[in-house]
Amino acid sequence: MSKKSKSQEKIPADAAIPLIRRLMLENAKAYSRRYAIAFVFMGLVAVSTAASAWIMRDVINEVFINQDKGMILIIALSVMAIFTIKGVSTYGQQVVLSRVGNAIVADCQRRLFTRILEQDMGYFSRTPLGELTTRIQHNTAAARSVIDMVVVTLGRDVLTIIALVAVMVIQDPLLSLIALVIMPPAVIGVSLLVRRVRKHAKSQFVSTTRILSVLQETALGVRIVKAFGVEDSLQQAMNSAVHDVEKQANKIATLTARTSPLMETLGGFAVALVILYGGYSVVEMGQEPGAFFSFITSLLLAYDPAKRLARLQVNLNNSLVGVKLMYDLIDEEPSLKQAADARSLDVTKGAVELADVTFSYGEGAALIGLSFKAEAGKTTALVGASGAGKSTVFSLLERFYDPSSGAVLIDGRDVRDVTLASLRRSIAYVSQDTFLFDLSVKENIRLGRPGASDEEIVTAAQDANAHEFIVELPGGYDGSVGEGGDQLSGGQRQRIAIARAMLRDAPILLLDEATSALDAESESKVQSALARLMRNRTTLVIAHRLATVRDADTIVVMDKGRCIEEGNHMDLIRQDGTYRRLYDLQFSSGSSGDSDAPNLKSDPV
Numbered sequence: 296m297s298k299k300s301k302s303q304e305k306i307p308a309d310a311a312i313p314l315i316r317r318l319m320l321e322n323a324k325a326y327s328r329r330y331a332i333a334f335v336f337m338g339l340v341a342v343s344t345a346a347s348a349w350i351m352r353d354v355i356n357e358v359f360i361n362q363d364k365g366m367i368l369i370i371a372l373s374v375m376a377i378f379t380i381k382g383v384s385t386y387g388q389q390v391v392l393s394r395v396g397n398a399i400v401a402d403c404q405r406r407l408f409t410r411i412l413e414q415d416m417g418y419f420s421r422t423p424l425g426e427l428t429t430r431i432q433h434n435t436a437a438a439r440s441v442i443d444m445v446v447v448t449l450g451r452d453v454l455t456i457i458a459l460v461a462v463m464v465i466q467d468p469l470l471s472l473i474a475l476v477i478m479p480p481a482v483i484g485v486s487l488l489v490r491r492v493r494k495h496a497k498s499q500f501v502s503t504t505r506i507l508s509v510l511q512e513t514a515l516g517v518r519i520v521k522a523f524g525v526e527d528s529l530q531q532a533m534n535s536a537v538h539d540v541e542k543q544a545n546k547i548a549t550l551t552a553r554t555s556p557l558m559e560t561l562g563g564f565a566v567a568l569v570i571l572y573g574g575y576s577v578v579e580m581g582q583e584p585g586a587f588f589s590f591i592t593s594l595l596l597a598y599d600p601a602k603r604l605a606r607l608q609v610n611l612n613n614s615l616v617g618v619k620l621m622y623d624l625i626d627e628e629p630s631l632k633q634a635a636d637a638r639s640l641d642v643t644k645g646a647v648e649l650a651d652v653t654f655s656y657g658e659g660a661a662l663i664g665l666s667f668k669a670e671a672g673k674t675t676a677l678v679g680a681s682g683a684g685k686s687t688v689f690s691l692l693e694r695f696y697d698p699s700s701g702a703v704l705i706d707g708r709d710v711r712d713v714t715l716a717s718l719r720r721s722i723a724y725v726s727q728d729t730f731l732f733d734l735s736v737k738e739n740i741r742l743g744r745p746g747a748s749d750e751e752i753v754t755a756a757q758d759a760n761a762h763e764f765i766v767e768l769p770g771g772y773d774g775s776v777g778e779g780g781d782q783l784s785g786g787q788r789q790r791i792a793i794a795r796a797m798l799r800d801a802p803i804l805l806l807d808e809a810t811s812a813l814d815a816e817s818e819s820k821v822q823s824a825l826a827r828l829m830r831n832r833t834t835l836v837i838a839h840r841l842a843t844v845r846d847a848d849t850i851v852v853m854d855k856g857r858c859i860e861e862g863n864h865m866d867l868i869r870q871d872g873t874y875r876r877l878y879d880l881q882f883s884s885g886s887s888g889d890s891d892a893p894n895l896k897s898d899p900v
């Protein structure tokens with residue numbers, strides 16, 4: 296959604312200069328010394344290029360016309376010196392600028408990633424993964440090429456042209472004027488091309504993002520892709536995105552290449568005019584041929600840098616689209632921020648309360664005037680049909696979002712008044728689908744409390760009934776779990792998540808019980824680990840197992856964002872209301888995958 300709205304907005308033509316200025320200013324300061332060195336090298340390149348044109352006059356006049364033997368060696372040695380200086384300076388300039396370019400890409404990538412980490416959950420749910428990948432990869436490279444183009448073109452090419460024009464004007468001012476007649480048509484032709492390139496660069500970004508999104512969805516959902524046989528539709532989505540990128544890339548290439556015939560023809564026209572007039576002056580008016588040759592050499596040498604300058608605007612615009620998108624993200628302020636006077640949350644009891652909370656993700660309310668209390672040290676189970684708002688309660692407790700009205704309180708303190716770090720430190724979250732990072736088992740557990748010692752990790756794993764299987768893994772605690780924890784079973788992943796939460800030792804536990812069935816042995820290990828984890832903590836659990844709801848101190852029954860019943864299991868069964876119906880439907884049918892479920896039909900309640 297936002298991919299379209301953001302990526303299809305246009306860069307106004309007058310935004311190019313401020314963008315370049317910002318990019319240059321932000322980077323120039325940090326690398327000023329290295330840029331200064333690069334400019335010295337580029338100045339040397341320009342001067343040596345001009346000198347090679349200048350010396351043509353002496354080659355013709357002294358060697359060929361005056362036949363001065365003494366000058367032959369001097370001129371030959373001078374030419375050698377000039378080209379050596381040019382070669383060494385070009386090398387120096389390239390090395391220095393490449394290093395600065397690499398450092399700038401790295402800086403931009405770090406800045407972007409920091410910004411991405413600061414964004415709130417809303418940003419992640421509306422931004423496709425592919426767009427983030429493109430920004431950090433493609434847009435930072437664009438920043439580098441803009442800087443390269445501006446520095447090299449302004450530095451080397453402009454300096455070279457200035458030096459060569461100086462040679463031309465000194466050798467023959469009138470001829471120099473003649474050579475300038477091609478300027479107006481060149482400028483007009485190039486700016487027409489620029490406008491069109493800008494349009495295609497924008498579409499290319501959108502399609503590149505689509506390619507990455509399809510690729511990531513395929514990789515992340517590969518099981519579903521294969522199980523449901525949806526390879527064809529993904530292939531089609533990919534084909535269409537790839538085709539679009541190819542089309543736009545071809546258009547950009549064609550447009551960029553059009554600067555060549557334009558400049559080639561105009562350049563040829565200028566050289567022809569110069570030959571006509573210069574040749575006539577030498578042949579008819581007896582002018583020295585040395586000046587003419589020096590002039591024509593300067594003109595031919597100025598041709599390449601002039602062509603690059605003409606292309607600069609076209610290429611620059613292509614890359615500026617990426618720079619603009621990079622700054623859009625860098626400038627995107629997270630909507631959910633910590634209050635300036637936020638204090639650290641010191642949980643004493645761990646009482647949790649939702650007071651008349653209303654919240655909406657966008658259209659339609661997800662929670663409507665929801666109020667309930669989760670007593671300190673007790674277990675509160677949230678039950679309700681899919682979409683009732685159970686996970687949303689967790690998101691508000693973690694302050695991934697703020698309620699539109701009402702308040703979320705911990706020990707009587709509004710979560711908006713405390714620092715985000717202290718709030719999240721006070722909460723441990725065990726989700727039904729544990730995400731494991733592509734790190735070692737040990738590091739995955741350590742995420743629960745960065746800085747924990749190896750001994751503490753082993754103790755947490757033992758308490759989580761995970762130690763046994765971890766030591767049997769290849770590599771043990773130091774072994775990798777594979778991307779997304781692929782190399783572990785569902786039950787093992789859950790126990791790693793429990794170990795993480797054990798290590799965190801937070802006073803409040805949010806537990807989203809797994810709906811998927813585990814084998815009996817794994818199930819009992821997970822359950823006994825959870826029981827240990829829940830002891831003496833305020834636990835809010837999205838319950839899917841009968842045993843959990845039955846043992847909970849309080850059950851909050853939710854429906855369409857509201858709390859419709861509250862009490863313990865026996866109370867609610869006696870009320871014979873929604874809970875009873877839900878209980879019969881969800882738990883007694885055995886559809887929950889609950890190992891207790893088959894016994895339920897004969898349950899006395």
Ligand SMILES: Nc1ncnc2c1ncn2[C@@H]1O[C@H](COP(=O)(O)OP(=O)(O)OP(=O)(O)O)[C@@H](O)[C@H]1O
Binds near residue numbers: 661679680
């Ligand atoms: N990131 C989101 N963006 C927009 N709407 C959302 C988002 N997450 C949830 N919703 C909507 O908010 C409502 C409550 O969803 P929530 O996930 O809290 O329900 P739930 O009770 O946890 O459901 P389930 O048991 O299926 O996980 C639903 O209507 C859902 O469509």
